Amino acid sequence: MADSSDSEQVSDGESDDDFEVLSGSSESEDEMNDVPMNANPWFRVRPPEIDYLHDQRFVENSGPQNVPAADAKPIDYFLLFPTLDFLRHIVRETNRYAQDFITSRQRIRRFSRLHSWFKVGAVTLAEMKGFISVILNMGLIRKPSITEYWNTKFPSQDTVWFRNIFSRNRFQSILKKFHIVDNTTLPNRNDDNYSPTSKFQCFVDLFNQQSKQHYKPKQNLSIDESLIASKGRSSIIQYIPSKAAKFGVKLWVLAEAVSGYIYQLSVYKGRQYDPTPQGMLQGA
Structure with missing residues (x-):
């Protein structure tokens, strides 16, 4: 009988522990269920x-x-960025550099383009506008070299507009002398x-x-x-x-x-x- 009672007590203890675990889990589930x-x-x-x-x-x-009016010319919009005052500044600095360059040359070669510079004279504002327009159109009409824009050997490749704006020598002279600052003021x-x-x-x-x-x-x-x-x-x-x-x-x-x-x-x-x-x- 003692053995049986002991076994019953052990079994009762096991069932109590199991009950406590189960009851604890049920309580935690109840707490989770309380969350909205x-x-x-x-x-x-x-x-x-x-x-x-x-x-x-x-x-x-x-x-x-x-900005200009809606019926304004394209050049009016273009001059919003390189203003006329700035173009005059470029003309002034280009002529300044050309004069300094010519003065520094002790001897001018016979076929130098500087002779054409003396012949035509200093750059004007109208020429500077034409020079910029030629540069922009060269970006649209691609050719292998600058001289090809004035080439008249092949009619199929002739671009008359460039010759009407500048002679080749005049354009290359301005291109070589083009400046927008005074070199003497630079560090x-x-x-x-x-x-x-x-x-x-x-x-x-x-x-x-x-x-x-x-x-x-x-x-x-x-x-x-x-x-x-x-x-x-x-x-x-x-x-x-x-x-x-x-x-x-x-x-x-x-x-x-x-x-x-x-x-x-x-x-x-x-x-x-x-x-x-x-x-x-x-x-x-």
Whole structure:
């Protein structure tokens, strides 16, 4: 009998333990059932500035600003960026450089194009407008060399318009003397203030100024890199194999995301003059 009672006590103990475990699990299930079914433990986490911008409404009057009338000529729109004052500045600096160059030559060769410069005289504003128009049209009408635009040997390849604007010698003379800054005011290459973009930085500054004045972008802007094809000998020439041109002058561009309008641009001067801060990506 004692054995049977002991076994009964053991069995009773086992059943009590089992009951306690089962009862505990049922209580936890009851607690989980008390949680409302529509409770959502997930929530969006955003940086504070995103919430701030989300609450702000974009109310700017975006689009063209301070532009000519709708029936204005194309040249009026073109002159919004290289203004007439800037073109006069180019004429002045080109003639200055030409005079300095001629003065520095002790002897002018017999067939030098400088003779045609003396014959025609200094560059005028009308000639500078024609010079820029020729440069732009050369980008549209591609030929293997500059002289081919004045080639009359093959009628099928003749482009009369270029000859009507300039003679070949006059165009090449202006091209060689073309300047937009006074070289005597530029710092020496060994100077701490030297910049490889100093010979055209004034045009970049003018573009950024006029771009802001004549257009107000929409809310979404993007920063991108662009490459102007060039194989000139300069420290700012970059090699980017992912670009179609591969070699050229690299620009950082702030553009409107919708239209692609370039709002501001900055020329990358190379690792020596535009070093990337440690721990940061280029352009950051």
